[in-house]
Amino acid sequence: MNKTIVVKLGGSTLGGQSGTASPDTTLDDLIKLTREGHQVVVVHGGGNATSDLLRKMGEQPRFLNGLRVTDESALQAATMMIRGQINTGLVESFNRANRFVEGTPVLALGLSGVDGNILEARRETRFGDIGYVGEVVKVNIDLLVQVLSSGFMPIIAPLGVSVEDGARTFNLNADTAAAAIAATLEADATVFLTDVPGVLDEQKRTIRRLGKKSSHHLIESGVITGGMIPKVEAALKALEGSRRVMVIDGRKPHALYNAVEHYLPDGTTFVRRKLMRVNLSGAEISPASAQNYTLATAPIEADILGEAMHRAYYGTIDYDWNTPLDAIELIKRELDPDWGDYMPELSVSATDGDKLVGLCQVVCEKEDSSEPCLTNVFTLPEFRGQGVGRAVVEESLRRIKAAGYPSAVLRVTLGNDIAEALYRSLGFEVVELYEV
Numbered sequence: 154m155n156k157t158i159v160v161k162l163g164g165s166t167l168g169g170q171s172g173t174a175s176p177d178t179t180l181d182d183l184i185k186l187t188r189e190g191h192q193v194v195v196v197h198g199g200g201n202a203t204s205d206l207l208r209k210m211g212e213q214p215r216f217l218n219g220l221r222v223t224d225e226s227a228l229q230a231a232t233m234m235i236r237g238q239i240n241t242g243l244v245e246s247f248n249r250a251n252r253f254v255e256g257t258p259v260l261a262l263g264l265s266g267v268d269g270n271i272l273e274a275r276r277e278t279r280f281g282d283i284g285y286v287g288e289v290v291k292v293n294i295d296l297l298v299q300v301l302s303s304g305f306m307p308i309i310a311p312l313g314v315s316v317e318d319g320a321r322t323f324n325l326n327a328d329t330a331a332a333a334i335a336a337t338l339e340a341d342a343t344v345f346l347t348d349v350p351g352v353l354d355e356q357k358r359t360i361r362r363l364g365k366k367s368s369h370h371l372i373e374s375g376v377i378t379g380g381m382i383p384k385v386e387a388a389l390k391a392l393e394g395s396r397r398v399m400v401i402d403g404r405k406p407h408a409l410y411n412a413v414e415h416y417l418p419d420g421t422t423f424v425r426r427k428l429m430r431v432n433l434s435g436a437e438i439s440p441a442s443a444q445n446y447t448l449a450t451a452p453i454e455a456d457i458l459g460e461a462m463h464r465a466y467y468g469t470i471d472y473d474w475n476t477p478l479d480a481i482e483l484i485k486r487e488l489d490p491d492w493g494d495y496m497p498e499l500s501v502s503a504t505d506g507d508k509l510v511g512l513c514q515v516v517c518e519k520e521d522s523s524e525p526c527l528t529n530v531f532t533l534p535e536f537r538g539q540g541v542g543r544a545v546v547e548e549s550l551r552r553i554k555a556a557g558y559p560s561a562v563l564r565v566t567l568g569n570d571i572a573e574a575l576y577r578s579l580g581f582e583v584v585e586l587y588e589v
């Protein structure tokens with residue numbers, strides 16, 4: 154399936170000091186993605202190179218919450234460096250590398266948000282007066298769609314047109330610009346390439362999945378600082394329209410291609426979840442069966458569950474750890490009576506002999522202990538397509554109803570369409586968006 158992909162190129166791919174595009178695998182990945190028929194929009198930064206130029210001009214770069222304080226000189230430097238040198242360099246590098254590819258190559262088209270008023274902005278005022286810095290208020294998406302459908306890959310420099318200040322040029326943070334485009338285009342994937350492994354926690358470990366609530370907490374507590382603040386805010390903004398949003402390490406070979414095509418970002422994936430509920434007050438649910446597999450009360454050994462979960466979620470949007478041991482730790486916490494009330498008699502496993510192949514666990518959360526919540530629903534990859542997932546969920550629902558509960562809930566990650574379709578077919582309906 155052809156995807157719409159927005160890629161933000163940051164410090165990692167922009168050769169930091171020199172300000173020119175350093176050849177790395179990102180270009181190869183972009184060529185491969187466009188060759189495969191995906192529509193790709195590139196937005197790039199160039200903050201470090203702009204700061205270098207400013208110093209050469211005898212000026213001291215200044216930032217507030219990751220945004221450049223932009224006076225006339227800073228705007229001049231940003232325009233020269235980002236729109237001039239970096240944008241032209243990226244277009245040149247892409248088109249040069251692409252010319253040997255067989256067939257009609259996709260050509261890069263260099264633009265800034267000023268061209269055709271692609272990015273309309275108004276003055277950024279949240280942090281007082283920081284000069285000619287804009288926040289995006291509108292994306293002229295029609296023009297971008299035309300450019301894409303004409304077979305070009307737009308490479309966009311983060312400048313915008315200020316609608317309130319006589320249509321003059323404003324400096325935009327590149328992450329913010331990419332996010333506005335991704336949200337408006339409703340991109341299938343939005344990838345921020347940077348020079349760190351992802352968003353890091355206080356122990357400098359990569360946070361695998363992040364949502365709105367936890368992001369704000371990390372910013373307020375000072376764990377996320379500097380340029381990572383607008384990046385995380387941008388990722389959350391992108392998530393309003395884009396299905397998958399990731400911050401990944403652009404220094405790793407083929408990080409971009411792997412994230413988009415193999416679903417394996419080593420970095421941070423931003424997620425929102427949907428709370429779904431099923432009403433169980435209707436007719437009795439008959440006992441479920443799963444072909445050759447045995448349905449039974451689920452095992453609670455954390456080692457077995459963790460190992461299976463690690464395999465089941467690897468390569469999906471719900472993969473939230475690095476090793477089977479991490480998964481085992483997670484499941485131990487979930488089984489801990491202080492965290493929630495695990496309801497083993499309502500939880501169902503599917504087994505093939507001794508082997509656990511599918512699971513549906515049920516907990517009663519302390520926050521809302523009146524309602525059972527389905528969690529850790531999975532089928533091991535080699536057993537999919539045989540109705541195992543449906544059977545374990547159905548059997549759990551039957552038990553929940555038989556135990557006298559009128560309804561049950563679960564949370565599904567936005568973008569996990571297969572799981573959502575299964576839950577809908579079993580009568581679950583979306584109640585609300587759930588920010589993690």
Ligand SMILES: Nc1ncnc2c1ncn2[C@@H]1O[C@H](COP(=O)(O)OP(=O)(O)O)[C@@H](O)[C@H]1O
Pocket residue numbers: 162163164165198200328346347348349351352353354376377378379380381382384
């Ligand atoms: N919690 C955090 N996790 C990761 N990076 C962080 C964090 N807090 C601050 N940073 C800083 O943010 C930088 C990334 O932002 P920035 O330099 O603007 O990247 P880019 O040039 O790729 O847009 C990292 O190099 C790091 O120094």
Ligand SMILES: CC(=O)N[C@@H](CCC(=O)OP(=O)(O)O)C(=O)O
Pocket residue numbers: 162163164197198199200201203219220221223231235286287311324325326327328380
């Ligand atoms: C308003 C603002 O901060 N604009 C940025 C634009 C470039 C940018 O965002 O570059 P990186 O992605 O490399 O950080 C700046 O002038 O540095």
